[in-house]
Amino acid sequence: MTLPPVDALTCPDCGPGAPLVPGDSTTPFRCPRCGRVFFSSRGVLDLAPGDIPELTRDTVSQFGDSWSSHEYLAPYQEKQFLDWIAPLRPEDFKGRSVLEAGCGKGRHTFHLAGYGADHVYPVDLSSAVLLAADYTKAFPNVHPLRANLLRLPLADASVDVAVCLGVLHHLQDPREGLKELWRVLRPGGTLCLWVYGREGNGWIVHLVDPVRKGITSRIPAKILRPLLLPLSLTLFAALKLVYGPFTRRGQRPVGWLPYSAYLGYISKFPFREVEHIVLDHLCPPIAYYLSGPQIEAWLAELPAAKSALRWHNRNSWNAVAVKPG
Numbered sequence: 373m374t375l376p377p378v379d380a381l382t383c384p385d386c387g388p389g390a391p392l393v394p395g396d397s398t399t400p401f402r403c404p405r406c407g408r409v410f411f412s413s414r415g416v417l418d419l420a421p422g423d424i425p426e427l428t429r430d431t432v433s434q435f436g437d438s439w440s441s442h443e444y445l446a447p448y449q450e451k452q453f454l455d456w457i458a459p460l461r462p463e464d465f466k467g468r469s470v471l472e473a474g475c476g477k478g479r480h481t482f483h484l485a486g487y488g489a490d491h492v493y494p495v496d497l498s499s500a501v502l503l504a505a506d507y508t509k510a511f512p513n514v515h516p517l518r519a520n521l522l523r524l525p526l527a528d529a530s531v532d533v534a535v536c537l538g539v540l541h542h543l544q545d546p547r548e549g550l551k552e553l554w555r556v557l558r559p560g561g562t563l564c565l566w567v568y569g570r571e572g573n574g575w576i577v578h579l580v581d582p583v584r585k586g587i588t589s590r591i592p593a594k595i596l597r598p599l600l601l602p603l604s605l606t607l608f609a610a611l612k613l614v615y616g617p618f619t620r621r622g623q624r625p626v627g628w629l630p631y632s633a634y635l636g637y638i639s640k641f642p643f644r645e646v647e648h649i650v651l652d653h654l655c656p657p658i659a660y661y662l663s664g665p666q667i668e669a670w671l672a673e674l675p676a677a678k679s680a681l682r683w684h685n686r687n688s689w690n691a692v693a694v695k696p697g
């Protein structure tokens with residue numbers, strides 16, 4: 373990793389109209405407008421805004437602990453990544469500047485870096501971005517940033533591709549988050565999203581979400597993880613004994629098995645991944661389930677030159693949109 377090019381950076385406190393300038397030997401960057409200096413530590417440039425709303429801080433803390441309790445990379449994560457970004461392919465990142473909005477522990481950053489991007493900006497407000505920096509420290513094209521996705525410290529039109537997978541629905545205002553991703557995208561650039569769907573998730577919205585909001589999101593993730601062990605083990609047993617065999621490991625959803633497209637898909641994962649999925653669904657204070665028409669309406673507001681929405685595993689949405697050139 374190296375420090376990012378200064379012309380891409382703006383002050384998170386003063387906004388997109390305040391470009392950063394090089395600092396001195398101890399502070400790589402500073403804002404000439406407010407005078408704030410920005411430091412780099414353990415490979416991460418800290419561009420988090422000075423004020424972070426409490427709900428966002430709580431969500432970020434839960435995800436930071438969730439990621440750090442599952443700090444590993446595995447080969448199957450690349451296939452899942454390519455599923456989420458389809459129809460984009462590895463060659464679509466070559467020679468590009470890429471924003472990975474909400475990188476978590478860097479399981480996708482690692483692949484983006486290897487696909488030949490000129491610059492990769494993995495951004496996360498949680499401490500997990502330190503893991504992303506560790507995993508990608510051999511790549512000089514990766515510039516990990518700690519920052520808030522609702523106030524990206526990047527200049528207008530500074531990236532060619534923006535990828536945001538499983539993150540927009542955890543922002544306090546997903547619609548504003550989408551606008552912010554669009555702002556930093558160059559004309560002709562591509563945005564790729566994957567979000568929780570409202571369709572197909574009625575039982576989660578009505579049964580699981582009240583438990584998340586009222587109970588589990590209030591328990592620190594480090595404590596919640598062992599408490600969820602019986603649930604994780606039960607799910608894992610159902611995946612291996614029922615969903616995997618009957619769906620041919622996710623290749624053929626079956627009508628009589630509830631939620632079989634998604635559970636068949638994750639039936640091939642090892643226990644630690646299933647345990648992480650359970651924790652990931654139950655620990656955050658903020659989670660929205662977004663309908664297809666809602667996402668289409670937001671994309672129409674941008675507006676996108678062209679966009680495509682794809683229902684993924686019958687419980688989530690993948691969207692790809694191109695900014696007018």
Ligand SMILES: [Zn+2]
Nearest residue numbers: 383386403406
């Ligand atoms: Zn400033």
